[in-house]
Amino acid sequence: MRDTVKQRATVVCQLGRRILLVSREGTRWSLPGGKPEAGEDLRETALRELMEETRLRAMDMRYLFGFTGIHTCHHVFVATLADGDQPMPSNEITRCTWAKATEVGALPVSTSTKGIVEVLTMASNGASRLPIDYDQAVDIGAHVSR
Numbered sequence: 001m002r003d004t005v006k007q008r009a010t011v012v013c014q015l016g017r018r019i020l021l022v023s024r025e026g027t028r029w030s031l032p033g034g035k036p037e038a039g040e041d042l043r044e045t046a047l048r049e050l051m052e053e054t055r056l057r058a059m060d061m062r063y064l065f066g067f068t069g070i071h072t073c074h075h076v077f078v079a080t081l082a083d084g085d086q087p088m089p090s091n092e093i094t095r096c097t098w099a100k101a102t103e104v105g106a107l108p109v110s111t112s113t114k115g116i117v118e119v120l121t122m123a124s125n126g127a128s129r130l131p132i133d134y135d136q137a138v139d140i141g142a143h144v145s146r
Contacts, residue, residue, distance in 0.1 A: 009033050009045035010074040010116065012064070013056065013081060018098035019117060020087060021109065022053055025094045030110040031117075032093075033074070046077040054087035054096055067119065069112035076116055 010033035013020035021029040032053045036045040046061050058079035067074040087096040099107060101124075104117040 005068070006035060006072045007042070008035055008072050008074050009042045009049060010067075010076045010112075011046050011050045011058075011061070012076060012078045012116070012120065013050070013054075013058075013087075014078070014101075015098050017101055019101050019104060019120075020054070021097050021099050021104070021107070021113070022087075022089070022093045023095045024092050028108045028110050028113075029095075029097070029099070029104075030113045031076075042075045043077065046075075046079070050079055052091050053089075053093040055090050056081055056085055056087050065119065067112065067116050069115065072112060074112055074116060 010031045012031060020032065022032050023029045032050050033046060034049040034053075036042060037048075040048070043061050043063065047058055050056050050058055050061075056079070059082055060080035061077050062080070064076045064078050067076055089096050101117055101121050105114050109117075
């Protein structure tokens, strides 16, 4: 029997060339985010999870692309933050850090986080164009090996 693929809103926050990573006690780094609550759309989930995990209130939340990991379909959003906003670990999150996008792959990160950041890095280098909304969404069917 095959497991059902979990749905997750995943949030990318950028500060220059750095990306915000979060971690629970004793776990690998990952991008902020989580699963939707009943009746909640994925954009609302992204806004709520970012606030709950980091106390950051996004001024805007824009859909980028879908990324299918081993067990989870990540609906990746990019958050626009106010200048000077800094994350503060909250709820289950115990650590927040800004990491250079080019160095994320060398950190102890989740497999999906590594894959999502690789897609973002390729896009920023002009290797691909990312969709700007749901209507133009593509599913990056990447199954990154562990």
